[in-house]
Amino acid sequence: MFPELNSILNTSPDHFPRGEFTLVSDRQADASFLIHHFLSFYLRAGCKVCFLGLVQSFSHYSAVSQRLGVNLAQAKEKGQLVFLEGLKETLSILLRENRSSDTDTLSFLSRSPCTDLRGLFGFVRGCVRGEQGPWGPPVLIVDDLSVMLSLGVSADALLDFSHYCQATVCSELQGNVVMLTRGEDEEGEDDEDLGRLLTGLAHSCHLALRVRGLATGYCKDIHGEVELCWRGGRTSVNFSGLTDHRRVYQYKIQDKGVSFFARGTSSAVL
Amino acid sequence: MLLEIIDGTEGGGLVVIKDSVNCPGRCLLKSCVNAALRRKESVHVLGFDVSEEELRAGLDGEAAKSLVFHNGYTDPLCWTGMGTGQLTALHFSAQEIRARISQSRGPEPVTLAVDSLSWVLRHNPTASVCQSLQELRRDGLLKRILVLLHSDLHQHGMVDSVCHLASTVVTVAPFSGLGGVVGETAPQGIAMTTQRIKSGKVLQEEECFTVGQDLSVQVYGRPSQPGLTEPEPEDSQADPAANLTFNLRLSEHERQAKDNLALPFAFSQEKKSALLRPRAGGGQILYEPDAADDFDQEDPDDDLDV
Numbered sequence: 174m175f176p177e178l179n180s181i182l183n184t185s186p187d188h189f190p191r192g193e194f195t196l197v198s199d200r201q202a203d204a205s206f207l208i209h210h211f212l213s214f215y216l217r218a219g220c221k222v223c224f225l226g227l228v229q230s231f232s233h234y235s236a237v238s239q240r241l242g243v244n245l246a247q248a249k250e251k252g253q254l255v256f257l258e259g260l261k262e263t264l265s266i267l268l269r270e271n272r273s274s275d276t277d278t279l280s281f282l283s284r285s286p287c288t289d290l291r292g293l294f295g296f297v298r299g300c301v302r303g304e305q306g307p308w309g310p311p312v313l314i315v316d317d318l319s320v321m322l323s324l325g326v327s328a329d330a331l332l333d334f335s336h337y338c339q340a341t342v343c344s345e346l347q348g349n350v351v352m353l354t355r356g357e358d359e360e361g362e363d364d365e366d367l368g369r370l371l372t373g374l375a376h377s378c379h380l381a382l383r384v385r386g387l388a389t390g391y392c393k394d395i396h397g398e399v400e401l402c403w404r405g406g407r408t409s410v411n412f413s414g415l416t417d418h419r420r421v422y423q424y425k426i427q428d429k430g431v432s433f434f435a436r437g438t439s440s441a442v443l
Numbered sequence: 444m445l446l447e448i449i450d451g452t453e454g455g456g457l458v459v460i461k462d463s464v465n466c467p468g469r470c471l472l473k474s475c476v477n478a479a480l481r482r483k484e485s486v487h488v489l490g491f492d493v494s495e496e497e498l499r500a501g502l503d504g505e506a507a508k509s510l511v512f513h514n515g516y517t518d519p520l521c522w523t524g525m526g527t528g529q530l531t532a533l534h535f536s537a538q539e540i541r542a543r544i545s546q547s548r549g550p551e552p553v554t555l556a557v558d559s560l561s562w563v564l565r566h567n568p569t570a571s572v573c574q575s576l577q578e579l580r581r582d583g584l585l586k587r588i589l590v591l592l593h594s595d596l597h598q599h600g601m602v603d604s605v606c607h608l609a610s611t612v613v614t615v616a617p618f619s620g621l622g623g624v625v626g627e628t629a630p631q632g633i634a635m636t637t638q639r640i641k642s643g644k645v646l647q648e649e650e651c652f653t654v655g656q657d658l659s660v661q662v663y664g665r666p667s668q669p670g671l672t673e674p675e676p677e678d679s680q681a682d683p684a685a686n687l688t689f690n691l692r693l694s695e696h697e698r699q700a701k702d703n704l705a706l707p708f709a710f711s712q713e714k715k716s717a718l719l720r721p722r723a724g725g726g727q728i729l730y731e732p733d734a735a736d737d738f739d740q741e742d743p744d745d746d747l748d749v
Binding site (some may be wrong): 376 | 464467492494497498516517518519520523561565593595596636
């Protein structure tokens with residue numbers, strides 16, 4: 174959890190807006206630090222977190238969270254965190270190992286052509302609607318959705334999945350959804366499916382965080398820019414008050430946190 | 444023209460609001476719905492994109508009670524099986540919509556709002572969606588159909604074929620200029636309205652707009668763009684030489700005076716003699732060729748060749 178980002182977003186673990194869909198996307202930069210932020214943020218806030226880790230192993234997230242002061246293994250034991258090891262399970266499905274019934278969640282990957290992500294949604298639904306225990310509102314975090322495109326899932330199927338997650342978690346249960354999507358790759362290749370996915374998600378999100386590298390190239394002291402774009406959820410009726418609608422900050426990732434500053438005001442520049 | 448659409452005086456038919464990620468058009472759709480509710484019209488909404496609660500937020504409390512929301516948000520693809528009898532995006536047909544509307548309909552003509560058609564288009568063939576829309580439009584049941592369409596989510600052909608059916612298309616784009624009207628904050632967006640009236644005439648207008656907290660729309664008139672200003676009427680018979688502040692022709696007397704004038708840098712005989720006249724105290728060049736000076740009459744610059 175990065176306190177500076179909390180003050181920018183005007184949230185804290187004690188007080189945060191509910192029923193919001195946050196889209197995190199990146200282009201020529203890595204936005205996974207935001208995923209680590211949201212994971213530790215919601216765990217500290219006492220929410221029940223369902224995490225779909227599709228690009229890294231549990232031990233990776235656990236190691237990073239340790240640095241941010243949150244113990245994932247403990248949270249998992251207590252039932253606060255439900256972690257889907259997508260990285261390992263997708264591999265075993267694609268290699269046709271371990272065809273047991275409990276891998277139904279990701280079984281859509283073995284179907285060709287892949288029709289829908291109903292199984293994965295079923296997993297999420299069971300997780301967020303199940304026994305809540307002492308935990309707060311449910312939170313779904315996905316890292317990252319676009320990797321499904323590489324596994325042969327169509328953009329439309331992913332948009333349907335995200336719609337169902339939003340309808341269940343945000344609207345029905347008043348929880349929050351955070352999804353990460355990778356943008357175009359380094360060569361700037363225009364991937365049609367990826368573009369559709371990003372556009373579709375951007376239409377339905379309440380807050381979009383777009384991370385991108387500096388246009389001027391690599392810099393030791395400024396790692397990139399993050400653009401915050403509020404699209405007016407239930408908190409504000411519409412998008413009036415445009416002055417507050419879109420803001421851009423530059424950031425620098427440090428050892429145990431991230432510092433955010435206005436454009437051109439890095440301590441290395443001034 | 445935008446205000447006419449919100450007031451519902453533009454003549455009914457199919458109204459398409461085309462938006463993109465950079466400038467959401469839902470606020471305009473909600474303004475239209477709100478205005479229709481205030482006029483005590485009966486309004487039905489096919490909601491796919493946002494929940495009922497989110498759609499109702501901001502609408503006039505009293506008037507919003509008469510709004511009928513058909514829930515296509517919770518389970519549009521029948522995955523959960525929770526909402527039996529709910530609206531689905533899978534079978535978008537004129538009959539089904541007509542049946543839904545007639546279930547809870549007053550005697551007055553109905554305004555139908557679709558939020559958004561993009562959901563329907565993603566799950567149905569374009570041709571059948573267009574057919575259903577056309578069928579609904581021709582139907583006497585509906586007074587107006589308001590459709591929100593995310594144009595950047597579909598191929599151009601799909602968007603165009605839907606817009607082709609529409610009697611009015613409002614394209615919403617972000618306002619890019621600096622400051623709008625003096626003393627005001629910049630408008631939220633630009634609405635380009637194309638309206639096809641029954642006589643076949645096509646009207647086009649571009650307006651800046653802002654939607655307030657109470658969903659009232661403020662229109663600032665046309666943005667001034669140099670590329671779009673109408674060309675001024677040109678008078679072909681006007682003499683370009685008329686009304687000049689200087690003279691283009693010379694009289695005989697003027698011509699003589701001009702010819703007599705010696706130009707300052709012309710080398711006249713007078714000037715030459717003035718320059719060549721030896722002056723007192725002026726320098727003199729004495730040159731006595733010695734034996735080494737091999738002066739060649741034919742090539743005086745011989746010594747320059749080294």
